[in-house]
Amino acid sequence: MSLPSYATAFTAEPLPQTMIFFGLDNTLFDHTYSLYNAMFAVQRIFNLYKYPLKDLVHAYDKALNHVYNRYLQNEIKYEDQAAEKIKLFAKAFGLRHDPQSIKEFREIYREAYQENRRAMPGSIEALTKLREDGYRTAIITNGPTEQQIEKAKAIGVYDLVEQVITSEEACHPKPDYRIFQYAMEKLEVSPEYAYMVGDSVDCDIDGAIEAGITPILYDPCSERSSQVSFGEQVTVIRSFGELHRSLILSDSNLSQPLSAYIHQHADFQSFSQAIENFCQAVEKTIDPELVLGL
Known part of the structure; x- marks a missing residue:
């Protein structure tokens, strides 16, 4: 056979x-890598050296997730997210959060974040x-x-x-x-x-x-x-x-x-x-x- x-x-x-x-x-x-680099730029330009970088990162990430979840639930418009999370972060560290300060923060953060995406x-x-x-x-x-x-x-x-x-x-x-x-x-x-x-x-x-x-x-x-x-x-x-x-x-x-x-x-x-x-x-x-x- x-x-x-x-x-x-x-x-x-x-x-x-x-x-x-x-x-x-x-x-x-790798969001965390971009986030650390962005917050390092914020720390340097806004002279926030009295705060450990990891604390700044944790606070901003917490604000980011809170606002993003609100966006996913249709509680906030997409274009309003950036200002809202910066306000939350600024209040946590006693920083100014008027429109001009928010704009400056956003530009610094965004540039460093995008340059370090991987x-x-x-x-x-x-x-x-x-x-x-x-x-x-x-x-x-x-x-x-x-x-x-x-x-x-x-x-x-x-x-x-x-x-x-x-x-x-x-x-x-x-x-x-x-x-x-x-x-x-x-x-x-x-x-x-x-x-x-x-x-x-x-x-x-x-x-x-x-x-x-x-x-x-x-x-x-x-x-x-x-x-x-x-x-x-x-x-x-x-x-x-x-x-x-x-x-x-x-x-x-x-x-x-x-x-x-x-x-x-x-x-x-x-x-x-x-x-x-x-x-x-x-x-x-x-x-x-x-x-x-x-």
């Missing part, structure tokens, strides 16, 4: 490509690797579409994703599950073939779980590889270098048989490379039977 040919040995319907959604701010975009370390390499390996990538983010697209372009990730889906476009901000549903419908993705990588437990993880998407928490300060959030076991990565392995070892991927794995990664350069990558996943997991679907 002859052995089956390669063409018929692994017969399975091709699986949909897996979509990896990412948050933008504090996930792909992608999160390892994120560009991770996006490039994912796309090379056949994954789809997109961004789900809160904020105005024009601003968020410009930011994605500035840090070099725009051309590495299919779409930047914003709360303005979807008419619902994270963590509302409807923005995730909107993204999946627009990009024709099923929840079982989707992941959400984000830094916020409340916005990214909660919303993804409610939408049926597998969440991955990005937390560089975490000492754990997983945690329970909203009753679900959630994978935690501390760097983007951990992302690809986390995807390979996730239950939703590794519960598939070998034939399905090969079809999912059909864009690998060769059949042997697909086998090699699969075997590496088997070697790295503590339960090979899970990988083999036994």
Whole structure:
């Protein structure tokens, strides 16, 4: 009896490509780096050296988040945000907050912030690797579409994703599950073939779980590889270098048989490379039977 040919040995319907959604701010975009540089400029020009830089950063970030949440809830207009958060910050440190002072503060902060925008370390390499390996990538983010697209372009990730889906476009901000549903419908993705990588437990993880998407928490300060959030076991990565392995070892991927794995990664350069990558996943997991679907 002859052995089956390669063409018929692994017969399975091709699986949909897996979509990896990412948050933008504090996930792909290093907001903290820009914020520290912007507040250092403010500290220097306004002679605020009596206050530690980290205290200035914390106070401004607190004001920023407070005002931004009000904007997401339609309690304040987008164009009024800057003045409002500067007022809150100025009051906390006894600084002047008349219109001229606010204008000067805003110009100094904005220039330094934008000059120091950068992608999160390892994120560009991770996006490039994912796309090379056949994954789809997109961004789900809160904020105005024009601003968020410009930011994605500035840090070099725009051309590495299919779409930047914003709360303005979807008419619902994270963590509302409807923005995730909107993204999946627009990009024709099923929840079982989707992941959400984000830094916020409340916005990214909660919303993804409610939408049926597998969440991955990005937390560089975490000492754990997983945690329970909203009753679900959630994978935690501390760097983007951990992302690809986390995807390979996730239950939703590794519960598939070998034939399905090969079809999912059909864009690998060769059949042997697909086998090699699969075997590496088997070697790295503590339960090979899970990988083999036994």
